[in-house]
Amino acid sequence: MDLILEGIKKAFWLLFSFDPEVLGITFLSIKVSGSATLISLIIGISVGASVALTRFPGRRIVVSLINTGMALPPVVVGLFVTISLWRNGPLGFLGILYTPLAMIIAQAVIATPIVTGITLAAVQQLPTKLRLQILALGATRFQMLWILIKEAKLSLLAAVMAGFGGVISEVGASIMVGGNIKGYSRVLTTATVMETGRGNFDVAIALSIILLLLAYLINLLLTQIQQRERRR
Amino acid sequence: MNVMLPVFDVRNLLVSRGGSLILNVPSLTVSEGEIFVLIGPNGAGKSTLLQTLSALVKPSRGEVLFRGQRIGDEIPLLQYRRRLAMVLQEPLLFDTTVYNNVASGLKIRGLKRDGIEPIVTKALERFGIAHLRDRSARTLSGGEARRASIARALATNPEVLLLDEPFSALDPIMRETLLEDLEKVLRETRITTIFVTHDRMEAIRLATRLGVMNAGEILQTGSPDEVMNHPVNEFVASLVGVENLLQGRVAKKMDGSFIASVAGQDIEAMGPMETGDLVILCIRPENVTLSDIASGNTAGIRNTFPATVVRITPMGPYQKVQLNCGFPLVAYASNPSFSELSLKKGSEVLASFKAKRVHAIVGASRSVLTGAKSGGSSQQDTVG
DSSP states (O other), X not given: OXXXXXXXXXXXXXXXXXXXXXXXXXXXXXXHHHHHHHHHHHHHHHHHHHHHHOOXXXXXXHHHHHHHHTTOOHHXXXXXXXXXXXXXXXXXXXXXXXXXXXXXXXXHHHHHHHHHHHHHHHHHHSOHHHHHHHHHTXXXXXXXXXHHHHXXXXXXXXXXXXXXXXXXXXXXXXXXXXXXXXXXXXXXXXXXXXXHHHTOHHHHHHHHHHHHHHXXXXXXXXXXXXXXXXXX | OOOOOOSEEEEEEEEEETTEEEEEEEEEEEOTTOEEEEEOOTTSSHHHHXXXXXXXXXXXXXXXXXXXXXXXXXXXXXXXXXTEEEEOSSOOOOSSBHHHHHHHHHHHTTOOHHHHXXXXXXXXXXXXXXXXXXXBGGGOOHHHHHHHHHHHHXXXXXXXXXXXXXXXXXXXXXXXXXXXXXXXXXXXXXXXXXXXXXXXXXXXXXXXXXXXXXTTEEEEEEOHHHHXXXXXXXXXXXXXXXXXXXXXXXXXXXXXXXXXXXXXXXXXEESOOOTTOEEEEEEOGGGOEEEXXXXXXXXXXXXXXXXXXXXXXXXXXXXXXXXXXXXXXXXXXXXXXXXXXXXXTTOEEEEEOOGGGEEEEETOOGGGGGOOOOOOSXXXXXXX
């Protein structure tokens, strides 16, 4: 019990003393997961909306693959991204393994199917005739897509939350492709794993609290936007 | 010579879905300024025709010319669509304010904000929804949403307005006020309109020309009076409210008229029939007059038959009286005359109707009434 209490005390001290190392880790987490979420939104919304709006042979298989992708184990992603970026791997020439960029790529691979799947479901749920109405208003196909995405914005905010939540909390892929290098590729989750392994529970608890707070604050912000939209 | 081209010229139009034919229109023209109303039962192909005309459904065969130009060929698809406006059955408003909804067609066309404002304001005022401009479309009532939807369509100042049952699922009061406003706008703007409905009262009220559809085909087009009083077949007759369809045979040909024998009774009707022709006599129930059997006062109308009241159905402003004259006959009696005659089941009355109010269809068959093929409007191939 003392261990936990001590840990919490230390955690608050680290938090409110603005410890430079903890701040650095926190900012890197936001940067990596934020960038990965952004990439996943660009790819996921485009692909999800396109699959929702088109009919082609094998569409069901594609939808099943997207849905399966929503539950991609981070370690599996980490493994394949590592192999790809390995010196002799297909993308080895980029020389980005064990860098924050590699972590962004891995996290984007994890988040993209989540955003794609939610977008797909959201756009599919819109009334079929809405598309006809938009086209009848004289829209180009691109304008139609944009209007449909705006119509599905509440669900898309859920996609942002799910995508960001999925990557900010994952550890497997980040540790595998980032290497948890101090001051360079160490993020909240990888640091928590390391500190726990070392028995530095106070630091681990502090990092966990920051992680939870971060996830909470970002979801709070998005939820506020979502609920305000809903009330309008 | 200045020849006015029709707004729409439909030629040999076929639309299929899943191997079955859902629309077959060999020819149809819609002229400038017309309010062409299409009526027909659900699944008749009305909506499919509207969507094909707006190039949202790709025809399997045939073509639609817009002011003499082939759509998608001589006139680019997008440019064509931007000259029309369509209102679908559901309001399908966007999740934003009423103002932004009404402005959406103009924004799509790339108009500047200050150019949009006066147009939208006018459209909102025209449909009595100016006070709702900043309200979210989600909070609108059914009637308000329809108004916003029609205002959105008209804000783009289209050359043609296509309306697909825009008043369905509205309560009668709301429907009436909206119909009044739409009627006013259509008469004022003289915009070419195609209006799809299954409500014949709406159709008669708005139409300058009426079309009747069933099973993907247009069975008849003509002025409302022509279609209502001179239906080409039994299906059209029953759809436009001709409740009396009596099968008979021409017993005697006269000068411009004939006597048909119906269940052993002689009925005089107008028309160039030949003796021996099989005919269906169409008599609108509002053209049947009921009078007291004791008075015998039928103003010398030849088609006068003693009848027994079989059933009375109150219809609000009038009573529907089903009679047995040796053949079944339905009459509408106004409430005052109904009270005056003290009608009740089993009452004896005189039923009369003028020969010129009897429309005869030659050689028609009752099978027409049940000849509706299946067809839907919600599952067509759409094109972007």
